[in-house]
Amino acid sequence: MEIATPMATDDRARFETLLSRHRGIVLKIAASYAWHAEDRADLTQDIATQLWRAFPGYDPSRPFPTWMYRIALNVAIGHVRRHAPHSRLTVPFDEALHDTADDLTNDRDGLDRMRLLQRFISDQQPLDRALLLLYLEERSSREMSEVLGIGESNVTTKINRLKQRLRDYAAAAGHD
Structure with missing residues:
Protein backbone atom coordinates (compact mmCIF):
# COMPACT_ATOMS: atom_id res chain seq x y z
CA MET A 1 0.00 0.00 0.00
CA VAL A 91 -19.48 12.69 -34.09
CA PRO A 92 -23.03 12.61 -35.01
CA PHE A 93 -24.09 14.67 -32.07
CA ASP A 94 -27.69 13.57 -32.54
CA GLU A 95 -27.85 11.78 -29.16
CA ALA A 96 -26.59 14.82 -27.28
CA LEU A 97 -28.70 17.06 -29.46
CA HIS A 98 -31.81 15.03 -28.77
CA ASP A 99 -31.17 15.22 -25.02
CA THR A 100 -30.73 18.99 -25.08
CA ALA A 101 -32.90 20.05 -28.00
CA ASP A 102 -35.29 22.01 -25.80
CA ASP A 103 -32.35 23.91 -24.31
CA LEU A 104 -30.92 24.71 -27.73
CA THR A 105 -34.00 25.91 -29.52
CA ASN A 106 -37.71 25.45 -29.87
CA ASP A 107 -37.46 26.66 -33.46
CA ARG A 108 -37.50 23.78 -35.98
CA ASP A 109 -35.33 25.69 -38.44
CA GLY A 110 -32.84 26.43 -35.67
CA LEU A 111 -32.73 22.75 -34.76
CA ASP A 112 -32.14 21.85 -38.42
CA ARG A 113 -29.29 24.36 -38.61
CA MET A 114 -27.80 22.91 -35.43
CA ARG A 115 -27.90 19.41 -36.91
CA LEU A 116 -26.34 20.73 -40.12
CA LEU A 117 -23.52 22.33 -38.11
CA GLN A 118 -22.97 19.11 -36.20
CA ARG A 119 -22.81 17.07 -39.41
CA PHE A 120 -20.37 19.60 -40.84
CA ILE A 121 -18.15 19.37 -37.76
CA SER A 122 -18.23 15.58 -37.78
CA ASP A 123 -17.05 15.57 -41.42
CA GLN A 124 -13.94 17.62 -40.65
CA GLN A 125 -10.42 16.38 -40.04
CA PRO A 126 -9.46 16.13 -36.34
CA LEU A 127 -7.50 19.41 -36.25
CA ASP A 128 -10.26 21.36 -37.99
CA ARG A 129 -12.85 19.77 -35.70
CA ALA A 130 -10.82 20.84 -32.68
CA LEU A 131 -10.51 24.35 -34.09
CA LEU A 132 -14.27 24.58 -34.66
CA LEU A 133 -15.02 23.37 -31.14
CA LEU A 134 -12.71 25.98 -29.66
CA TYR A 135 -14.19 28.67 -31.91
CA LEU A 136 -17.72 27.74 -30.87
CA GLU A 137 -16.56 27.94 -27.25
CA GLU A 138 -15.58 31.54 -28.08
CA ARG A 139 -11.93 30.97 -27.25
CA SER A 140 -9.55 33.68 -28.38
CA SER A 141 -7.24 33.17 -31.36
CA ARG A 142 -4.34 33.26 -28.93
CA GLU A 143 -5.84 30.51 -26.77
CA MET A 144 -6.71 28.40 -29.84
CA SER A 145 -3.14 28.86 -31.00
CA GLU A 146 -1.76 27.69 -27.66
CA VAL A 147 -4.11 24.71 -27.42
CA LEU A 148 -3.49 23.49 -30.96
CA GLY A 149 0.18 24.42 -31.22
CA ILE A 150 -0.24 26.50 -34.37
CA GLY A 151 0.33 30.20 -34.99
CA GLU A 152 -2.39 32.77 -34.40
CA SER A 153 -2.37 33.81 -38.05
CA ASN A 154 -2.81 30.15 -39.00
CA VAL A 155 -5.78 29.96 -36.60
CA THR A 156 -7.38 33.01 -38.24
CA THR A 157 -6.79 31.67 -41.74
CA LYS A 158 -8.17 28.23 -40.89
CA ILE A 159 -11.24 29.70 -39.16
CA ASN A 160 -12.01 31.86 -42.21
CA ARG A 161 -11.63 28.87 -44.53
CA LEU A 162 -13.83 26.74 -42.29
CA LYS A 163 -16.49 29.46 -42.24
CA GLN A 164 -16.48 29.52 -46.04
CA ARG A 165 -16.66 25.73 -46.21
CA LEU A 166 -19.59 25.84 -43.79
CA ARG A 167 -21.38 28.44 -45.94
CA ASP A 168 -20.84 26.24 -49.01
CA TYR A 169 -21.98 23.15 -47.09
CA ALA A 170 -25.12 24.91 -45.88
CA ALA A 171 -25.90 26.23 -49.37
CA ALA A 172 -25.52 22.73 -50.82
CA ALA A 173 -27.92 21.44 -48.16
CA GLY A 174 -30.42 24.20 -48.96
CA HIS A 175 -29.79 26.29 -45.81
CA ASP A 176 -28.68 29.58 -47.26
Missing part, protein backbone atom coordinates in the same frame (compact mmCIF):
# COMPACT_ATOMS: atom_id res chain seq x y z
CA GLU A 2 1.38 3.37 -1.06
CA ILE A 3 1.28 6.16 1.50
CA ALA A 4 0.52 9.54 -0.01
CA THR A 5 2.72 12.41 1.02
CA PRO A 6 1.06 15.71 2.00
CA MET A 7 2.20 17.20 -1.32
CA ALA A 8 0.67 14.31 -3.28
CA THR A 9 -2.57 14.70 -1.33
CA ASP A 10 -2.61 18.45 -2.02
CA ASP A 11 -1.89 17.84 -5.71
CA ARG A 12 -4.61 15.21 -5.92
CA ALA A 13 -7.16 17.51 -4.29
CA ARG A 14 -6.16 20.42 -6.53
CA PHE A 15 -6.35 18.22 -9.63
CA GLU A 16 -9.75 16.82 -8.66
CA THR A 17 -11.10 20.33 -8.03
CA LEU A 18 -9.83 21.65 -11.37
CA LEU A 19 -11.01 18.59 -13.27
CA SER A 20 -14.45 18.81 -11.68
CA ARG A 21 -14.72 22.54 -12.42
CA HIS A 22 -13.78 22.06 -16.08
CA ARG A 23 -15.16 18.57 -16.74
CA GLY A 24 -17.39 19.93 -19.48
CA ILE A 25 -14.29 20.32 -21.65
CA VAL A 26 -13.52 16.61 -21.37
CA LEU A 27 -17.12 15.59 -21.98
CA LYS A 28 -17.48 17.88 -25.00
CA ILE A 29 -14.26 16.64 -26.59
CA ALA A 30 -15.14 12.99 -25.96
CA ALA A 31 -18.59 13.54 -27.49
CA SER A 32 -16.97 15.22 -30.48
CA TYR A 33 -14.47 12.47 -31.20
CA ALA A 34 -16.25 9.22 -30.27
CA TRP A 35 -19.27 7.72 -31.99
CA HIS A 36 -20.70 5.29 -29.45
CA ALA A 37 -21.43 5.74 -25.74
CA GLU A 38 -18.85 3.07 -24.82
CA ASP A 39 -16.21 4.80 -26.95
CA ARG A 40 -17.04 8.16 -25.36
CA ALA A 41 -16.72 6.64 -21.89
CA ASP A 42 -13.36 5.08 -22.81
CA LEU A 43 -12.12 8.30 -24.35
CA THR A 44 -13.26 10.31 -21.33
CA GLN A 45 -11.32 7.93 -19.08
CA ASP A 46 -8.24 8.10 -21.33
CA ILE A 47 -8.34 11.89 -21.27
CA ALA A 48 -8.69 12.00 -17.48
CA THR A 49 -5.83 9.54 -17.09
CA GLN A 50 -3.56 11.55 -19.37
CA LEU A 51 -4.50 14.78 -17.58
CA TRP A 52 -3.54 13.16 -14.26
CA ARG A 53 -0.21 11.93 -15.66
CA ALA A 54 0.59 15.34 -17.10
CA PHE A 55 -0.60 17.32 -14.07
CA PRO A 56 2.82 17.48 -12.35
CA GLY A 57 4.01 19.48 -15.38
CA TYR A 58 1.10 21.92 -15.31
CA ASP A 59 2.22 25.52 -14.82
CA PRO A 60 -0.35 27.19 -12.53
CA SER A 61 0.54 30.60 -13.94
CA ARG A 62 -1.14 29.51 -17.20
CA PRO A 63 -4.91 29.02 -17.66
CA PHE A 64 -5.95 25.50 -16.70
CA PRO A 65 -8.65 25.23 -19.42
CA THR A 66 -6.06 25.96 -22.15
CA TRP A 67 -3.74 23.28 -20.79
CA MET A 68 -6.66 20.89 -20.40
CA TYR A 69 -7.94 21.47 -23.95
CA ARG A 70 -4.51 20.82 -25.41
CA ILE A 71 -4.08 17.49 -23.66
CA ALA A 72 -7.67 16.40 -24.19
CA LEU A 73 -7.59 17.21 -27.90
CA ASN A 74 -4.26 15.42 -28.35
CA VAL A 75 -5.67 12.30 -26.67
CA ALA A 76 -8.87 12.51 -28.74
CA ILE A 77 -7.02 12.98 -32.02
CA GLY A 78 -4.76 10.04 -31.16
CA HIS A 79 -7.86 7.99 -30.40
CA VAL A 80 -9.35 8.79 -33.81
CA ARG A 81 -6.10 7.98 -35.60
CA ARG A 82 -5.78 4.62 -33.81
CA HIS A 83 -9.36 3.63 -34.58
CA ALA A 84 -9.92 5.27 -37.98
CA PRO A 85 -8.92 2.23 -40.05
CA HIS A 86 -11.49 0.12 -38.20
CA SER A 87 -14.49 2.41 -38.02
CA ARG A 88 -15.63 5.98 -38.27
CA LEU A 89 -15.63 7.40 -34.75
CA THR A 90 -16.46 11.00 -35.48
Whole structure:
Protein backbone atom coordinates (compact mmCIF):
# COMPACT_ATOMS: atom_id res chain seq x y z
CA MET A 1 0.00 0.00 0.00
CA GLU A 2 1.38 3.37 -1.06
CA ILE A 3 1.28 6.16 1.50
CA ALA A 4 0.52 9.54 -0.01
CA THR A 5 2.72 12.41 1.02
CA PRO A 6 1.06 15.71 2.00
CA MET A 7 2.20 17.20 -1.32
CA ALA A 8 0.67 14.31 -3.28
CA THR A 9 -2.57 14.70 -1.33
CA ASP A 10 -2.61 18.45 -2.02
CA ASP A 11 -1.89 17.84 -5.71
CA ARG A 12 -4.61 15.21 -5.92
CA ALA A 13 -7.16 17.51 -4.29
CA ARG A 14 -6.16 20.42 -6.53
CA PHE A 15 -6.35 18.22 -9.63
CA GLU A 16 -9.75 16.82 -8.66
CA THR A 17 -11.10 20.33 -8.03
CA LEU A 18 -9.83 21.65 -11.37
CA LEU A 19 -11.01 18.59 -13.27
CA SER A 20 -14.45 18.81 -11.68
CA ARG A 21 -14.72 22.54 -12.42
CA HIS A 22 -13.78 22.06 -16.08
CA ARG A 23 -15.16 18.57 -16.74
CA GLY A 24 -17.39 19.93 -19.48
CA ILE A 25 -14.29 20.32 -21.65
CA VAL A 26 -13.52 16.61 -21.37
CA LEU A 27 -17.12 15.59 -21.98
CA LYS A 28 -17.48 17.88 -25.00
CA ILE A 29 -14.26 16.64 -26.59
CA ALA A 30 -15.14 12.99 -25.96
CA ALA A 31 -18.59 13.54 -27.49
CA SER A 32 -16.97 15.22 -30.48
CA TYR A 33 -14.47 12.47 -31.20
CA ALA A 34 -16.25 9.22 -30.27
CA TRP A 35 -19.27 7.72 -31.99
CA HIS A 36 -20.70 5.29 -29.45
CA ALA A 37 -21.43 5.74 -25.74
CA GLU A 38 -18.85 3.07 -24.82
CA ASP A 39 -16.21 4.80 -26.95
CA ARG A 40 -17.04 8.16 -25.36
CA ALA A 41 -16.72 6.64 -21.89
CA ASP A 42 -13.36 5.08 -22.81
CA LEU A 43 -12.12 8.30 -24.35
CA THR A 44 -13.26 10.31 -21.33
CA GLN A 45 -11.32 7.93 -19.08
CA ASP A 46 -8.24 8.10 -21.33
CA ILE A 47 -8.34 11.89 -21.27
CA ALA A 48 -8.69 12.00 -17.48
CA THR A 49 -5.83 9.54 -17.09
CA GLN A 50 -3.56 11.55 -19.37
CA LEU A 51 -4.50 14.78 -17.58
CA TRP A 52 -3.54 13.16 -14.26
CA ARG A 53 -0.21 11.93 -15.66
CA ALA A 54 0.59 15.34 -17.10
CA PHE A 55 -0.60 17.32 -14.07
CA PRO A 56 2.82 17.48 -12.35
CA GLY A 57 4.01 19.48 -15.38
CA TYR A 58 1.10 21.92 -15.31
CA ASP A 59 2.22 25.52 -14.82
CA PRO A 60 -0.35 27.19 -12.53
CA SER A 61 0.54 30.60 -13.94
CA ARG A 62 -1.14 29.51 -17.20
CA PRO A 63 -4.91 29.02 -17.66
CA PHE A 64 -5.95 25.50 -16.70
CA PRO A 65 -8.65 25.23 -19.42
CA THR A 66 -6.06 25.96 -22.15
CA TRP A 67 -3.74 23.28 -20.79
CA MET A 68 -6.66 20.89 -20.40
CA TYR A 69 -7.94 21.47 -23.95
CA ARG A 70 -4.51 20.82 -25.41
CA ILE A 71 -4.08 17.49 -23.66
CA ALA A 72 -7.67 16.40 -24.19
CA LEU A 73 -7.59 17.21 -27.90
CA ASN A 74 -4.26 15.42 -28.35
CA VAL A 75 -5.67 12.30 -26.67
CA ALA A 76 -8.87 12.51 -28.74
CA ILE A 77 -7.02 12.98 -32.02
CA GLY A 78 -4.76 10.04 -31.16
CA HIS A 79 -7.86 7.99 -30.40
CA VAL A 80 -9.35 8.79 -33.81
CA ARG A 81 -6.10 7.98 -35.60
CA ARG A 82 -5.78 4.62 -33.81
CA HIS A 83 -9.36 3.63 -34.58
CA ALA A 84 -9.92 5.27 -37.98
CA PRO A 85 -8.92 2.23 -40.05
CA HIS A 86 -11.49 0.12 -38.20
CA SER A 87 -14.49 2.41 -38.02
CA ARG A 88 -15.63 5.98 -38.27
CA LEU A 89 -15.63 7.40 -34.75
CA THR A 90 -16.46 11.00 -35.48
CA VAL A 91 -19.48 12.69 -34.09
CA PRO A 92 -23.03 12.61 -35.01
CA PHE A 93 -24.09 14.67 -32.07
CA ASP A 94 -27.69 13.57 -32.54
CA GLU A 95 -27.85 11.78 -29.16
CA ALA A 96 -26.59 14.82 -27.28
CA LEU A 97 -28.70 17.06 -29.46
CA HIS A 98 -31.81 15.03 -28.77
CA ASP A 99 -31.17 15.22 -25.02
CA THR A 100 -30.73 18.99 -25.08
CA ALA A 101 -32.90 20.05 -28.00
CA ASP A 102 -35.29 22.01 -25.80
CA ASP A 103 -32.35 23.91 -24.31
CA LEU A 104 -30.92 24.71 -27.73
CA THR A 105 -34.00 25.91 -29.52
CA ASN A 106 -37.71 25.45 -29.87
CA ASP A 107 -37.46 26.66 -33.46
CA ARG A 108 -37.50 23.78 -35.98
CA ASP A 109 -35.33 25.69 -38.44
CA GLY A 110 -32.84 26.43 -35.67
CA LEU A 111 -32.73 22.75 -34.76
CA ASP A 112 -32.14 21.85 -38.42
CA ARG A 113 -29.29 24.36 -38.61
CA MET A 114 -27.80 22.91 -35.43
CA ARG A 115 -27.90 19.41 -36.91
CA LEU A 116 -26.34 20.73 -40.12
CA LEU A 117 -23.52 22.33 -38.11
CA GLN A 118 -22.97 19.11 -36.20
CA ARG A 119 -22.81 17.07 -39.41
CA PHE A 120 -20.37 19.60 -40.84
CA ILE A 121 -18.15 19.37 -37.76
CA SER A 122 -18.23 15.58 -37.78
CA ASP A 123 -17.05 15.57 -41.42
CA GLN A 124 -13.94 17.62 -40.65
CA GLN A 125 -10.42 16.38 -40.04
CA PRO A 126 -9.46 16.13 -36.34
CA LEU A 127 -7.50 19.41 -36.25
CA ASP A 128 -10.26 21.36 -37.99
CA ARG A 129 -12.85 19.77 -35.70
CA ALA A 130 -10.82 20.84 -32.68
CA LEU A 131 -10.51 24.35 -34.09
CA LEU A 132 -14.27 24.58 -34.66
CA LEU A 133 -15.02 23.37 -31.14
CA LEU A 134 -12.71 25.98 -29.66
CA TYR A 135 -14.19 28.67 -31.91
CA LEU A 136 -17.72 27.74 -30.87
CA GLU A 137 -16.56 27.94 -27.25
CA GLU A 138 -15.58 31.54 -28.08
CA ARG A 139 -11.93 30.97 -27.25
CA SER A 140 -9.55 33.68 -28.38
CA SER A 141 -7.24 33.17 -31.36
CA ARG A 142 -4.34 33.26 -28.93
CA GLU A 143 -5.84 30.51 -26.77
CA MET A 144 -6.71 28.40 -29.84
CA SER A 145 -3.14 28.86 -31.00
CA GLU A 146 -1.76 27.69 -27.66
CA VAL A 147 -4.11 24.71 -27.42
CA LEU A 148 -3.49 23.49 -30.96
CA GLY A 149 0.18 24.42 -31.22
CA ILE A 150 -0.24 26.50 -34.37
CA GLY A 151 0.33 30.20 -34.99
CA GLU A 152 -2.39 32.77 -34.40
CA SER A 153 -2.37 33.81 -38.05
CA ASN A 154 -2.81 30.15 -39.00
CA VAL A 155 -5.78 29.96 -36.60
CA THR A 156 -7.38 33.01 -38.24
CA THR A 157 -6.79 31.67 -41.74
CA LYS A 158 -8.17 28.23 -40.89
CA ILE A 159 -11.24 29.70 -39.16
CA ASN A 160 -12.01 31.86 -42.21
CA ARG A 161 -11.63 28.87 -44.53
CA LEU A 162 -13.83 26.74 -42.29
CA LYS A 163 -16.49 29.46 -42.24
CA GLN A 164 -16.48 29.52 -46.04
CA ARG A 165 -16.66 25.73 -46.21
CA LEU A 166 -19.59 25.84 -43.79
CA ARG A 167 -21.38 28.44 -45.94
CA ASP A 168 -20.84 26.24 -49.01
CA TYR A 169 -21.98 23.15 -47.09
CA ALA A 170 -25.12 24.91 -45.88
CA ALA A 171 -25.90 26.23 -49.37
CA ALA A 172 -25.52 22.73 -50.82
CA ALA A 173 -27.92 21.44 -48.16
CA GLY A 174 -30.42 24.20 -48.96
CA HIS A 175 -29.79 26.29 -45.81
CA ASP A 176 -28.68 29.58 -47.26
